[in-house]
Amino acid sequence: MKKSFIPFFVLTGIVILALVYPGVPGMAVTEGLVTGDMAWMLVASALVFIMTPGLAYFYGGMIDNKNIIATMLQSFIAMGVISILWVVFGFSLAFGESMGGFVGNPATFFMFNGVMDGNPWSLAPTIPLAMFAFFQLKFAIITPALISGTFSERIKFESYILFICLFCIFIYAPLAHMTWHPDGFLFKLGVLDFAGGTVVHMSAGLAALAASIYLKGDKGSDPHAPANVPFILLGTGLLWFGWFGFNGGSALSAGTLAMSAFATTNTASAAAGLSWVLFDVLQGKKPSAIGYCIGAVVGLVAITPACGFVTIPSSIAIGFIAALVSNLVVAWKNKSNVLHDTLDVFPCHGVGGMMGMLLTGIFANTAVNAANTTGNGLAFGETKLFFLHLLALAIVGVFAFVGSFILLKVTDMISPLKVSDEEYKIGLDLSQHGENV
Secondary structure (H helix, E strand, O other), X not given: OOHHHHHHHHHHHHHHHHHHOOOOOOOOOOOOOOHHHHHHHHHHHHHHHXXXXXXXXXXXXXXXXXXXXXXXXXXXXXXXXXXXXXXXXXXXXXXXXXXXXXXXXXXXOHHHOOHHHOOEEOOEEEEEHHHHHHHHHHHHHHHHHHHHHHHOOOEOHHHHHHHHHHHHXXXXXXXXXXXXXXXXXXXXXXXXOOOOHHHHHHHHHHHHHHHHHHOOOOOOOOOOOOOOHHHHHHHHHHHHHHHHHHHHHHHOOOXXXXXXXXXXXXXXXXXXXXXXXXXXHHOOXXXXXXXXHHHHHHHHHHHOOOOOOOOHHHHHHHHHHHHHHHHHHHHHHHHHOOOOOOOOHHHHHHHHHHHHHHHHHXXXXXXXXXXXXXXXXXXXXXXXXXXXHHHHHHHHHHHHHHHHHHHXXXXXXXXXXXXXXXXXXXXXXXXXXXXXX
């Protein structure tokens, strides 16, 4: 049987499952639900969803002309693949009954069983569980899509699909469970991750680091001019716009905490974009649109774990510092040629996410969020949270990097990752999809 037939038969099997488990229509449970919170979460879910097409434009503009479609499709296909996986058992792995604090029971919400009954999630009592599930789906979609920037120009399409499925099952879902489930290991330790510094950005960034090492070689390291800078600007705008739902929606209600997260998100991104450009100018470079866009995105990454725990002035410092560090790492990567990370996913998302976690441990303020029972950050004279985040950074870093490296090897054994020299030469748009711009 040809390997290309396998995804078709897998999808056919899921369709049969859907016929066997058609689900039960949701009950009209309204007690305790707040329509204002529900309305905001519907909007926030849509905002997070638009981030993935935004990412497609962001990455697509940075790549060369012969790989634009392939690069953008890697984001769009994640919207389809992860959506189905999430309904079958992905959500259950992330938020089902806890199995030792590390992963959820895949049978708890298998085929969304019990999700549509109208009952709320334990930590979001004013919205239905289904609304929480679909909000979280958007996070699960964009995380593997972020990794695609490392793969650009050099990975087979079917191998990419297999890898993101394995990544969602074995890396993303366990991290989401450990961090956001009330019985999760990191949650019970007191680790603060408001909207995905560890779950989304560190996991994607460390997977990118693993991929850049595993796929090391000449492919993907050829210098080229960005195909379309306006695409990068458009993608940045969509990402910034959608991030208000990403972070503000993580309050899970339409209240003052959502507004605080909204405000810190915008401020950190603004500070980071300016920080990146000004630092470039200090080094004798011209202020570039690409530099500002990358800096702004790094600021969004860094503020993600902190946005619901820090003040607006602190968000300025977080954006400014994170952009400087990521800028330096990008410069080191380009000079040393050690990492073959095509679109700098690790220096921006991995390092940005790690800086965000550390800076949360420095600037977190219990006055901002009453749910923060771990304590204040290092800036307020308390050390517990900072050292706890150092520990979490080490745990998540090892788990995401080693786990992703193993999954890359497994994927490569099942379906070779790298395109051939000829496919690379003509570009993935034609070799993988038979299309061109």
